[in-house]
Amino acid sequence: MTAPRYDDGGEVPLGGYAALATTFTTGAALFAALAHRRGVRPPEQVPPLDVALLGTAVFKASRLISKDKITSFLRAPFTRRTEQGEGSEVMDAPRGGGAQRAVGDLVSCPFCVSAWVAGVLVGSYAVTPRGTRLVCAGLTALTAADWLQYAWTWAQQSTEG
Template structure:
């Protein structure tokens, strides 16, 4: 057991040092953004309309699926994960490998829920400094989310008519 892993009673080892490094990186990134934005005079929006929240939510959802489950983005995950299976709609499931920071990164890049928090943070920072461009990117990812659901609806319809 390395110094950055801890075994909880009755559980496996957790790379707490790696988690701390990742959390520190996220926090430092937000702090750097805030300092640079303030220095450059970026004016934060007074409010964020609900539709922008929904758009950023759809974008964070789809972006996290693309990064954590898409075959084509496997090159990002490969140093930190191993392929577990291929799922429906050509999505893949990868599992973390290694120890310490490598395992912590593997858990981040293989977990859509974890990755969506990071993407939401990036989108919020982007929205604060370039809302129009961020809406455009989020709109594209939102359109992919709608397209996915339409693909599933088509598949379900076909399967229902074949039964």
């Protein structure tokens, strides 16, 4: 007797997901051990402005990785283009099976990528808060610029009828 499937189609790459989760957890643990060994002490508190900068930077970096046209080359081995999105964004779908499919699911999903980006930025913040703030400020400025581009486009379309 076979065990019931997790999903009806049998297409969820649970082994690939487990490998990705293990990679993330192992990377975080190795980073923490190395930082501890080198005497890096995490900040006792993170100011609210830094949390806002980190959050906005995670949002933008996740969308750049998972949706931007120019980063398609990173996703191409694991995804296929399905349609054009708004602005410079595109819609990709995972391809293949197993690990390839799991990575495709990860890199085409901004919500999924955000955990990895947050891990990198929070780790960076613990080691070099000033440098990380600068990177986060740049990504936050890019987010603001995107919203201004959308507002400008909306205003032009509204006046043109």
